[in-house]
Amino acid sequence: MKIVPHVSLVTVIEVIAILVGAFSGFVEARRKRMDIVGVIIVAFIAAFGGGTLRDILLDKRPLFWVQHQEYTILLFVLALAVAPFMKHLRHIVSERLIVIADAMGLGLFAVAGVSQALAAEMPVFIAAMMGVITGIFGGVLRDIVCNEVPMVFRDGKPYAICAFFGCWLYILLRQVEISEDVALWSSAATITVLRLVTWKFDLRVGRP
Amino acid sequence: MKIVPHVSLVTVIEVIAILVGAFSGFVEARRKRMDIVGVIIVAFIAAFGGGTLRDILLDKRPLFWVQHQEYTILLFVLALAVAPFMKHLRHIVSERLIVIADAMGLGLFAVAGVSQALAAEMPVFIAAMMGVITGIFGGVLRDIVCNEVPMVFRDGKPYAICAFFGCWLYILLRQVEISEDVALWSSAATITVLRLVTWKFDLRVGRP
Amino acid sequence: MKIVPHVSLVTVIEVIAILVGAFSGFVEARRKRMDIVGVIIVAFIAAFGGGTLRDILLDKRPLFWVQHQEYTILLFVLALAVAPFMKHLRHIVSERLIVIADAMGLGLFAVAGVSQALAAEMPVFIAAMMGVITGIFGGVLRDIVCNEVPMVFRDGKPYAICAFFGCWLYILLRQVEISEDVALWSSAATITVLRLVTWKFDLRVGRP
Numbered sequence: 001m002k003i004v005p006h007v008s009l010v011t012v013i014e015v016i017a018i019l020v021g022a023f024s025g026f027v028e029a030r031r032k033r034m035d036i037v038g039v040i041i042v043a044f045i046a047a048f049g050g051g052t053l054r055d056i057l058l059d060k061r062p063l064f065w066v067q068h069q070e071y072t073i074l075l076f077v078l079a080l081a082v083a084p085f086m087k088h089l090r091h092i093v094s095e096r097l098i099v100i101a102d103a104m105g106l107g108l109f110a111v112a113g114v115s116q117a118l119a120a121e122m123p124v125f126i127a128a129m130m131g132v133i134t135g136i137f138g139g140v141l142r143d144i145v146c147n148e149v150p151m152v153f154r155d156g157k158p159y160a161i162c163a164f165f166g167c168w169l170y171i172l173l174r175q176v177e178i179s180e181d182v183a184l185w186s187s188a189a190t191i192t193v194l195r196l197v198t199w200k201f202d203l204r205v206g207r208p
Numbered sequence: 209m210k211i212v213p214h215v216s217l218v219t220v221i222e223v224i225a226i227l228v229g230a231f232s233g234f235v236e237a238r239r240k241r242m243d244i245v246g247v248i249i250v251a252f253i254a255a256f257g258g259g260t261l262r263d264i265l266l267d268k269r270p271l272f273w274v275q276h277q278e279y280t281i282l283l284f285v286l287a288l289a290v291a292p293f294m295k296h297l298r299h300i301v302s303e304r305l306i307v308i309a310d311a312m313g314l315g316l317f318a319v320a321g322v323s324q325a326l327a328a329e330m331p332v333f334i335a336a337m338m339g340v341i342t343g344i345f346g347g348v349l350r351d352i353v354c355n356e357v358p359m360v361f362r363d364g365k366p367y368a369i370c371a372f373f374g375c376w377l378y379i380l381l382r383q384v385e386i387s388e389d390v391a392l393w394s395s396a397a398t399i400t401v402l403r404l405v406t407w408k409f410d411l412r413v414g415r416p
Numbered sequence: 417m418k419i420v421p422h423v424s425l426v427t428v429i430e431v432i433a434i435l436v437g438a439f440s441g442f443v444e445a446r447r448k449r450m451d452i453v454g455v456i457i458v459a460f461i462a463a464f465g466g467g468t469l470r471d472i473l474l475d476k477r478p479l480f481w482v483q484h485q486e487y488t489i490l491l492f493v494l495a496l497a498v499a500p501f502m503k504h505l506r507h508i509v510s511e512r513l514i515v516i517a518d519a520m521g522l523g524l525f526a527v528a529g530v531s532q533a534l535a536a537e538m539p540v541f542i543a544a545m546m547g548v549i550t551g552i553f554g555g556v557l558r559d560i561v562c563n564e565v566p567m568v569f570r571d572g573k574p575y576a577i578c579a580f581f582g583c584w585l586y587i588l589l590r591q592v593e594i595s596e597d598v599a600l601w602s603s604a605a606t607i608t609v610l611r612l613v614t615w616k617f618d619l620r621v622g623r624p
Contacts, residue, residue, distance in 0.1 A: 065542075147564065
């Protein structure tokens with residue numbers, strides 16, 4: 001019942017992705033002057049929101065964070081431990097490191113989303129949408145709870161678009177009967193690289 | 209597994225209703241200076257949000273837009289095609305036309321909601337609520353994502369109230385064993401007419 | 417299929433808790449200058465939102481307010497009846513009374529949440545989270561719809577924390593095989609008392 005095979009490496013990336021998502025929630029909630037309760041809950045929403053929405057739309061239970069209770073406990077304990085040093089933490093962790101970890105998380109989450117949607121026999125376009133939703137809606141829900149227009153909808157960066165292309169790559173690779181593992185890792189890596197390249201060169205998409 | 213019988217006419221109205229909902233999302237997202245990703249996703253939320261919430265509350269799967277993948281593809285392609293001309297589009301399409309199409313969509317969606325809720329053996333008051341939710345929550349979710357107090361909750365126009373009365377009419381007609389088709393079309397038409405009349409005479413409800 | 421046993425007393429508290437939640441929605445929606453439709457719907461969201469989110473996450477159907485159609489009808493009729501006198505009502509009902517009723521509701525809802533999560537065989541940490549979600553997300557969703565940062569995330573009062581401790585007490589009592597009734601009432605009472613004590617002495621938690 002793992003999200004993806006090859007537990008060891010995936011688990012490492014997955015935990016990193018969850019922690020990066022949680023960190024983004026932590027930072028945003030602090031900026032909004034929330035108290036410790038708000039900060040922790042927004043961190044949870046940012047970390048688990050995208051996967052939860054996907055599971056609800058696919059009607060998949062137990063939710064992935066219910067299956068992985070250890071992730072929720074890890075996040076809770078870390079949040080309590082880190083909270084007092086939060087002010088300093090932002091200066092220690094470099095932005096570059098966060099972008100890289102986040103790009104890895106985007107790739108893994110989006111591909112996990114499209115893979116599960118195909119496994120649930122969704123049509124291909126829907127499956128690609130589910131991949132994008134899994135990848136970006138943690139941040140969307142974080143911003144909604146923080147009373148902001150979602151960043152991913154307005155910053156003009158092709159964040160969701162990278163996920164979208166990677167999801168189609170995965171669908172394509174699965175159609176030509178390439179093994180699931182190869183499809184999975186190459187698609188996730190493609191999303192990560194696309195995201196990092198567009199970030200490096202500060203590429204933008206237009207406003208209609 | 210259609211939402212309602214008589215595919216041809218219903219399909220036409222349904223597509224119109226979805227496009228009008230999407231258009232409202234498109235306009236609102238542009239007003240918020242969102243990029244193309246935000247504009248498309250808000251259009252999807254405005255078009256499919258109400259039916260999705262109803263399906264989740266009723267625990268109905270696959271979701272109606274999963275069953276109708278063609279609607280999501282149509283919307284996606286149209287959004288990409290229309291985006292460059294968006295600025296001009298608002299001047300071409302008259303407000304009157306949009307209100308009429310939206311009133312038709314409200315009638316169809318609300319009656320589809322109450323009809324499915326009854327089919328799922330919901331009690332009558334709950335079924336009427338489900339009809340109203342189906343009719344208005346696309347717009348509510350659109351406004352929440354755009355960081356606005358939902359328009360339908362504050363503009364004082366009896367939009368949801370028209371849907372509510374039409375849903376009760378449908379329930380009543382079904383109780384007296386009138387055929388589903390007659391009940392459906394007369395209730396949907398009643399909502400549409402009520403909405404257009406209240407719009408024409410600019411009727412308002414009070415603020416408590 | 418009741419939320420908790422001992423129908424008579426629980427039903428009384430449950431109805432009080434729902435009415436207090438609805439009242440908070442009513443007040444907040446009025447403050448935002450919503451019309452009667454918005455005020456009623458926000459009252460519903462505040463009253464039923466937490467339990468609905470819990471039921472969706474646990475995949476429990478019918479939703480608790482579908483099983484208790486009478487609660488929705490009661491709320492609807494009351495809202496219509498009370499709306500014209502709303503301006504005066506706030507001066508008649510004392511804040512103290514509302515805080516007490518709300519603290520009772522918090523205890524009951526949180527314990528009902530954790531109890532149902534355990535019954536659905538959720539792991540204990542998840543079950544405690546479900547209890548907190550049931551207790552506080554009515555207010556969170558109310559504030560999101562009203563376009564505010566959720567009060568419970570930013571006012572620095574240990575509202576959610578009281579619920580969290582009470583949920584763990586319930587889990588603990590169930591582990592040592594104390595009867596469900598005793599566990600339920602003592603945990604709910606603990607939450608209520610904790611909430612009232614922290615309110616009385618205006619205790620605050622920090623901002624990270």
